[in-house]
Amino acid sequence: MKLNARDAARFLAKPDLSKAGVLLFGPDAMRIALKRQDVVATLVGAEGENEMRLTRMSGAELRKDPARLLDALKAQGFFPGQRAVLVEDATDGLSKIFVAAIQDWLPGDAMMVVTAGQLNARSALRKAFEGSGSCVAIGIYTDPPTRDEIEGTLKKSGITSVDPAAMTDLDNLSRQLDLGDFRQTIEKLALYKIGDDTPVTPEDIIACAPLTSEAALDDAVNFAADGNSAAIVPQMRRLAGQGVNPTTLCIGATRHFRQLHAAASSDQGPEAALSRARPPVFGPRRDRMVRQARQWQTPRLEMAIKVLTDTDLALRSSRPVPAMAMMERAFIRIAMLRPK
16 A cells, blocks of 8 residues: 555554554655654664564565565564564565565564665565555655654654744754754754753754854855955955865855845845745844845845856856955955945
8 A cells, every 4th residue: 555645644653553564665765764763663662672572684684584574573572562573675576575474464463664765666566565455655755844744853852832933944944954964953952952941942943953064154145245345355264274165155155145136026025035945044044134135225136146147157267267366356346235
């Protein structure tokens, strides 16, 4: 049985114990590993492995000893409770082994949790699980987590109260980070809020969110956008000392000013435009960009974008140029364009 996104989320949160097994497949090994970890923890609990209610095996091990799967499903342990058999890195070549195990499975046997990589619709392994009424197959893709999944992750971490604005920021953050980094951020947030019963605020999220590589370049770009030409030269020297690529800096600045241009030109206002940006802008960075968008005039933003475009072309030319000096001059010119 193939589950849609809503039913899959429900099953992963609370597996149906009447099913013989679940197949998790998709292109992102990290996401599959996290979902597998959640399912196994829900099935056998924190002490399941210590109580020998969890059997692990790889696809390669199963290929060498096909009888091992059925033996593990039927084995009875010393401790009461649900049992599970985890098979990782399964392939289509093992489909006949799984078909036989599914046919021999009876209520009370262990549940199979099987992981695989990307499988197309013709996959024999997928067909084995999707064609069986006693199993489910769930595709794990690179879509950002839904609001329900974010709330579930918060609940598991012990966070029960979140300000609506902070929830919006978490939603935006989940689209910028990969799933593993996002979960680590939630765990860090839970530790940050220990002993604090007040709702999570946007400021709490900013304090816990990881810095991206783009954040390291923000100061130079913001100095230009704020018209602070005096601060540009020392900042550019620091960036040069850190080995920052001038072309990367130019690309980041161009993206920043294009976002400002879209925000300043929006009929719904800068804040709404920045919230709809991809990736979304949130927290103090959004507040600063809203202020910048209101201070700049659209024609002047277009002039700033032209300066950056010309600089980018010069940096990419075959002629040898003093790249960082050109970026420094471009930022100073842009700072001088800002309305006083």
